[in-house]
Amino acid sequence: xxxxxxxxxxxxxxxxxxxxxxxxxxxxxxxxxxxxxxxxxxxxxxxxxxxxxxxxxxxxxxxxxxxxxxxxxxxxxxxxxxxxxxxxxxxxxxxxxxxxxxxxxxxxxxxxxxxxxxxxxxxxxxxxxxxxxxxxxxxxxxxxxxxxxxxxxxxxxxxxxxxxxxxxx
Numbered sequence: 001x002x003x004x005x006x007x008x009x010x011x012x013x014x015x016x017x018x019x020x021x022x023x024x025x026x027x028x029x030x031x032x033x034x035x036x037x038x039x040x041x042x043x044x045x046x047x048x049x050x051x052x053x054x055x056x057x058x059x060x061x062x063x064x065x066x067x068x069x070x071x072x073x074x075x076x077x078x079x080x081x082x083x084x085x086x087x088x089x090x091x092x093x094x095x096x097x098x099x100x101x102x103x104x105x106x107x108x109x110x111x112x113x114x115x116x117x118x119x120x121x122x123x124x125x126x127x128x129x130x131x132x133x134x135x136x137x138x139x140x141x142x143x144x145x146x147x148x149x150x151x152x153x154x155x156x157x158x159x160x161x162x163x164x165x166x167x168x169x
Contacts, residue, residue: 002095002096002114003047003095003096003097003098003114003115003150004046004047004048004092004096004097005047005048005049005050005092005096005097005098006042006047006048006049006050006097006098006099006100006147007049007050007051007052007083007097007098007099007100007101007109007113008049008050008051008052008099008100008101008143009051009052009053009099009100009101009102009103009106010029010051010053010055010057010060011029011053011054011055012101012102012103012119012121012122012138012139013100013101013102013106013118013119013138013139013142013143014031014032014035014051014063014138014139014143015029015030015031015138015139016030016137016138016139016140017102017138017139018030026058027055027057027058027059028059029057029059029060029063030139031059031063031139032139032140032141032143032144034140034141034144035067035141035142035143035144036067036144037144037148037161037164038143038144038145038146038147038148039067039068039069039143039144039147040160040164041147041148041151041156041157041160041161041164042147042151042160043068044160044163044164045151045156045159045160048070048071049067049069049070049071050069050070050071050072050073050086051064051069051071051072051073051074052071052073052076052079052082052083052109053073053074053075053076054075054076054077054079054105055074055075056074056075057074060072060074061074071086079105079106079108079109080108080109080111080112082109083109083112084109084112087112093114094112094113094114095114096114097112097113097114097115098113098114098115098116098117098150099112099113099115099116099117100116100117100118100142100143100146100147101116101118101122101126102118102119102121102122102123102126102138103122103123103126104123104125104126106126107125107126107129110126110129111129115131115150116129116130116131116132117130117131117132117133117134117146117147117149117150118130118132118133118134118142118146119133119134119136119137119138119139119142119146120133120134120135120136120137120138120142121137121138122138132146132149132150134146134149
């Protein structure tokens with residue numbers, strides 16, 4: 001498999017896209033625990049994960065720390081230039097990077113990538129260029145589904161899951 005890096009958006013991809021505020025004005029998010037299996041399986045096969053989001057949130061920092069992402073890039077307003085620079089600085093080719101996102105701000109950086117996945121409720125423009133459209137909505141395990149699909153296409157899912165969870169599948 002050529003994909004060595006996965007770039008993943010947060011709002012609408014790992015979350016349901018809603019913005020929630022507590023009584024003190026702090027932003028909270030609901031992450032789907034099912035996505036963890038995808039993160040762990042991707043890591044098991046040697047993929048590095050970049051979470052690339054236009055917003056900054058302590059909940060995102062906490063969850064992505066738990067998921068052991070290699071690159072947490074928040075408050076990035078120009079995702080395409082950020083990703084282009086990252087790829088250039090690290091000598092990453094288009095075929096080596098995948099992107100999972102859901103909305104118009106993900107479209108330009110997706111075009112830099114060799115693989116594109118999205119949730120079922122992604123915008124039409126993203127769906128048109130996606131290699132795989134998950135039947136799962138953002139925030140309900142879509143990231144895990146996209147990663148699982150990518151790894152199954154390359155006959156890597158069962159081995160990765162067996163190593164991560166110590167189970168035969």
